[in-house]
Amino acid sequence: MSVETLIAVDHAFETPPYQQIVDQLRAAIERGALAPGAALPTVRQLADDLGVAPNTVARAYADLQAEGWLRSEGRRGTRVAEKTPAVDRRARANALVESVAQFVAGLRHRGYTSEEIAHVLARYPQGNPFKRR
Amino acid sequence: MFPIGGLAHLDRWLIELFSNVYGVFLIGFGVVLVVLAPRLIDIRGYFSRRELSPALETALTRRADLESLSTQPWRVGGSVAIFSGVLVITRILDSAVGYALACAALALALGWTFAHLRNHGVRRAALLSPRRPGSVLSLLWLIFGAGACLTPLVVVWAPVGRVPGTIVTLATLVMFATVIAVRGMPALLSGEDPEREVLIETRLRERRVRGLFLLTLGVPSVFFATVSPGILLNEGAVVLPRLIAGAIPFASLYASAVNGGFLLWVLARINPARPAC
Numbered sequence: 001m002s003v004e005t006l007i008a009v010d011h012a013f014e015t016p017p018y019q020q021i022v023d024q025l026r027a028a029i030e031r032g033a034l035a036p037g038a039a040l041p042t043v044r045q046l047a048d049d050l051g052v053a054p055n056t057v058a059r060a061y062a063d064l065q066a067e068g069w070l071r072s073e074g075r076r077g078t079r080v081a082e083k084t085p086a087v088d089r090r091a092r093a094n095a096l097v098e099s100v101a102q103f104v105a106g107l108r109h110r111g112y113t114s115e116e117i118a119h120v121l122a123r124y125p126q127g128n129p130f131k132r133r
Numbered sequence: 134m135f136p137i138g139g140l141a142h143l144d145r146w147l148i149e150l151f152s153n154v155y156g157v158f159l160i161g162f163g164v165v166l167v168v169l170a171p172r173l174i175d176i177r178g179y180f181s182r183r184e185l186s187p188a189l190e191t192a193l194t195r196r197a198d199l200e201s202l203s204t205q206p207w208r209v210g211g212s213v214a215i216f217s218g219v220l221v222i223t224r225i226l227d228s229a230v231g232y233a234l235a236c237a238a239l240a241l242a243l244g245w246t247f248a249h250l251r252n253h254g255v256r257r258a259a260l261l262s263p264r265r266p267g268s269v270l271s272l273l274w275l276i277f278g279a280g281a282c283l284t285p286l287v288v289v290w291a292p293v294g295r296v297p298g299t300i301v302t303l304a305t306l307v308m309f310a311t312v313i314a315v316r317g318m319p320a321l322l323s324g325e326d327p328e329r330e331v332l333i334e335t336r337l338r339e340r341r342v343r344g345l346f347l348l349t350l351g352v353p354s355v356f357f358a359t360v361s362p363g364i365l366l367n368e369g370a371v372v373l374p375r376l377i378a379g380a381i382p383f384a385s386l387y388a389s390a391v392n393g394g395f396l397l398w399v400l401a402r403i404n405p406a407r408p409a410c
Contacts, residue, residue, distance in 0.1 A: 004260060004327040004328055004330075004331040005260070005261045005262075005327075006258045006259060006260055006261065006322060006324050006327045006331075007258065007259055007261060008257050008258040008259075008324045009257055010257065025261070028261060033261075034261060038262075039262065039263050040261060040262075040263065041259065041260070041261065041262065041263050041264065042263060045259075045263065045264055045319070046259050048319035049258070049259030049260070049319045049320045049322070050257065050258070050259045051255065051257060051319075077263060
């Protein structure tokens, strides 16, 4: 069975849905789950599957195109760029810290204690970020 | 003008026998829908026992919860078919009209089910690859199918076929629209077990679309078998324009050919590794 690359949008998070899509797409490209030149779903398909407005996905795609992660082929769709931007390690680390901080803040807002969050993060499964225990 | 004859000399008892057999067929069809409704919506049926690992069972249960399909449309459709069958046996309805009503009920049950599928379930995960609806059912089959769906219209010219022909055409078009809707329906993934969820999503879409398309193509084929004796026997020598009279067997042949061709196509894909004779 092949490893399928999924992204998810959680409306309970404080991060706006379009930013969640941007972050996850960028992360998928960075870790090699999406190869250079790989075709992406159409805006309509991704929006329908995620249950978000097409404009949300279009904005995410536009942002990633502007940053050089994706390239549009007009009516033929969107693909991962052959040459993705050079990864700035410090910027990447800062982005991770910021994302985790937002994520934890969202969970605390929903009533989880720091201990509970830390306990789950310590057991966080690798390879399947969506799997629930 | 062209007089349709041929079978008109047959005795009345043959018409009675045909109506009775047809009524029993409709009642049986309705009973199957009512009794087997839970199995018709059970998505485990799309997988063989050998494939059903505990992990896949869990993913299937999660998917079934997300879909939360109801047996109600099938029970309603089945009840209409049973009722139609009784009316056909008691001669209140012509066999073709009874069949048309059963088809309409089936089309509405299918449309209801897939409208629910389309709108129900919280969608929150998506696969990062383009979906290719053509790999499930090609555009060519859809074009052939659209033609087959319209074939019952030729019967509308005959007085006895006017009502059933119209109802069957509408029912077939509803089913055809449902096929297209399911073919391009958004994925329903929770993201908890991506590999198995994608497997389930792919299998369900493929089997549902092809099964539904086969059923859709079967409706006009069976209709011609029903309505042709109706035209020939109930009204004796009905006078039809030559073009229409000639078009009925051609339309019937076309609908059956597309239905048979698609059935063979599906069978070839279910068992592609069939050894050569």
